[in-house]
Amino acid sequence: DSGVTQTPKHLITATGQRVTLRCSPRSGDLSVYWYQQSLDQGLQFLIQYYNGEERAKGNILERFSAQQFPDLHSELNLSSLELGDSALYFCASSFRSKGNNEQFFGPGTRLTVL
Amino acid sequence: AQSVTQLDSHVSVSEGTPVLLRCNYSSSYSPSLFWYVQHPNKGLQLLLKYTSAATLVKGINGFEAEFKKSETSFHLTKPSAHMSDAAEYFCVVSGLLSYGKLTFGQGTILTVHP
Numbered sequence: 001d002s003g004v005t006q007t008p009k010h011l012i013t014a015t016g017q018r019v020t021l022r023c024s025p026r027s028g029d030l031s032v033y034w035y036q037q038s039l040d041q042g043l044q045f046l047i048q049y050y051n052g053e054e055r056a057k058g059n060i061l062e063r064f065s066a067q068q069f070p071d072l073h074s075e076l077n078l079s080s081l082e083l084g085d086s087a088l089y090f091c092a093s094s095f096r097s098k099g100n101n102e103q104f105f106g107p108g109t110r111l112t113v114l
Numbered sequence: 115a116q117s118v119t120q121l122d123s124h125v126s127v128s129e130g131t132p133v134l135l136r137c138n139y140s141s142s143y144s145p146s147l148f149w150y151v152q153h154p155n156k157g158l159q160l161l162l163k164y165t166s167a168a169t170l171v172k173g174i175n176g177f178e179a180e181f182k183k184s185e186t187s188f189h190l191t192k193p194s195a196h197m198s199d200a201a202e203y204f205c206v207v208s209g210l211l212s213y214g215k216l217t218f219g220q221g222t223i224l225t226v227h228p
Binding site: 002004033044045090092102103 | 148150156157158159160163204215216217218219220221
């Protein structure tokens, strides 16, 4: 158990809908990262927050947004869902925001868009 | 820019024989390198990390990796495979000077035969 929690574990929804994925980092970690794992794209970095502020953006679609709240939990919002958004979404956390700090991953949320 | 290439998409070994999973990296700056493992329907677990200290890094469960700058490689090895090692392994790079974005290789699926 990494100490990172993600809810829900599974999510099934329809095209055009909007969903929210939630992540609670390990106790004491200030940075939260979101990753998407799909069969065709592999594991890709989406976005990073550090202590409530956005720090880095990766291949995140404009239909997707995220935020980190004062209690450091984070939410990833996915809207106007398409079939291709079906994937495993991981949250990770670390203490620092830069460099060589290892990241601890949650169990993931499996999103299925029908 | 940074990237990793995992040279084998699948590796198959017999229980008790050595394991070698190959990884080459590319990074503009001194990289941090990691190996993560993902068991079926599980999250990602850190096996080991290299952060410019010793070039031979020991990780959990008997795994180790050697950083070779001249070859830009970071291969993962284990002297004797166990059935429980069957999983997908990811070689990962992060730049020391960049925010904590992790760049993942495409993964190597390790199969262990009895």
